[in-house]
Amino acid sequence: MSDDIPVGSPPVPPGRHAAPLGWYPDPSDPSRERYWDGWQWNRSTRPAVGSAGPVGAPPGQPAAYSPGNIGNTGGTSTGTSVPTTADGVPLASWGVRAGAAIIDAVLLWFLGLLVVGSIQRATGADVRLEAAAQRYQAYVFESLSNPEAFDAMHALSIILTRDFYVQIALYLAVGVLFFTIFHAALSATPGKLMLGLRVVPVDRGTQIQGLAWGRSFVRALVYQILARFSVLVWLVLLLDLLWPLWDKRRQSLHDKVAGTQVVNVKQGAQHPQGMMDSTRQTR
Numbered sequence: 001m002s003d004d005i006p007v008g009s010p011p012v013p014p015g016r017h018a019a020p021l022g023w024y025p026d027p028s029d030p031s032r033e034r035y036w037d038g039w040q041w042n043r044s045t046r047p048a049v050g051s052a053g054p055v056g057a058p059p060g061q062p063a064a065y066s067p068g069n070i071g072n073t074g075g076t077s078t079g080t081s082v083p084t085t086a087d088g089v090p091l092a093s094w095g096v097r098a099g100a101a102i103i104d105a106v107l108l109w110f111l112g113l114l115v116v117g118s119i120q121r122a123t124g125a126d127v128r129l130e131a132a133a134q135r136y137q138a139y140v141f142e143s144l145s146n147p148e149a150f151d152a153m154h155a156l157s158i159i160l161t162r163d164f165y166v167q168i169a170l171y172l173a174v175g176v177l178f179f180t181i182f183h184a185a186l187s188a189t190p191g192k193l194m195l196g197l198r199v200v201p202v203d204r205g206t207q208i209q210g211l212a213w214g215r216s217f218v219r220a221l222v223y224q225i226l227a228r229f230s231v232l233v234w235l236v237l238l239l240d241l242l243w244p245l246w247d248k249r250r251q252s253l254h255d256k257v258a259g260t261q262v263v264n265v266k267q268g269a270q271h272p273q274g275m276m277d278s279t280r281q282t283r
Contacts, residue, residue, distance in 0.1 A: 005040070009040075019036060019038075021037050021089070022206060024036050026045055033045060033047070035088075037089075039196070085202075086203035089206060092197050104179075104189045107190055107191070108174070108175055111174060112171050112174050116167065132159055132163070143155075143246045147246040171228070175224040177220075178220075179216070179219065179223065180216045184212070184213045184216040184217075187207075187210040187211055201215070236253075
């Protein structure tokens with residue numbers, strides 16, 4: 001069996017401009033079937049179901065299109081063990097989906113900079129955000145020399161301004177609109193289109209039209225909320241890691257919650273008397 005993707009397309013049924021997606025006789029191997037995704041052949045194959053061609057067809061010629069060629073089996077593809085939808089369409093692998101997500105993330109990053117940046121420049125928010133960042137940085141560095149004077153709530157109030165929240169909302173809106181429009185109109189984002197992927201309702205892999213607007217919106221909203229939340233989690237984690245720099249007890253945030261501190265046993269071994277005194281005090 002050849003690994004090359006065949007050229008050409010399946011026979012086009014009467015009244016259609018192109019062959020619908022589904023399983024067709026493999027042009028490279030008449031004893032097998034190959035999946036046609038509506039645009040091109042892909043690498044998913046399986047043993048041919050039924051005869052290799054209609055009655056009276058020349059030997060070795062592919063069978064003409066018939067509705068039975070689409071979705072003959074579901075669950076898995078017996079040729080390459082590729083998981084499929086219930087109607088026989090191969091599911092995208094994690095690696096390909098990750099590749100499409102990276103492409104979309106890069107495109108969305110540039111789009112966000114363009115749209116949100118334009119709005120911020122028009123409203124002067126970019127200047128205010130830059131000034132707030134500089135004040136926050138100056139306050140943190142000043143606190144390093146005098147940790148006891150550090151006020152965490154004051155530090156947060158410097159950076160968490162109205163413009164900061166508006167910026168998050170704008171990026172969220174751009175992301176939701178990006179995914180909603182592409183999935184509703186084309187059933188795929190640019191990254192998915194480049195890698196031959198499509199988003200469909202569960203077990204309706206042969207659906208060609210885009211997602212319903214409501215379904216597309218919900219999918220985009222949940223994905224963007226998860227993405228933005230993960231960014232906030234990383235910011236909180238970074239703050240937790242830096243907190244001992246200005247805390248007089250050198251506690252991280254999770255130390256404060258648990259009521260713990262981290263000690264250096266090696267340094268304590270150089271001052272055994274201090275450790276013994278501490279032991280007596282805790283008895």
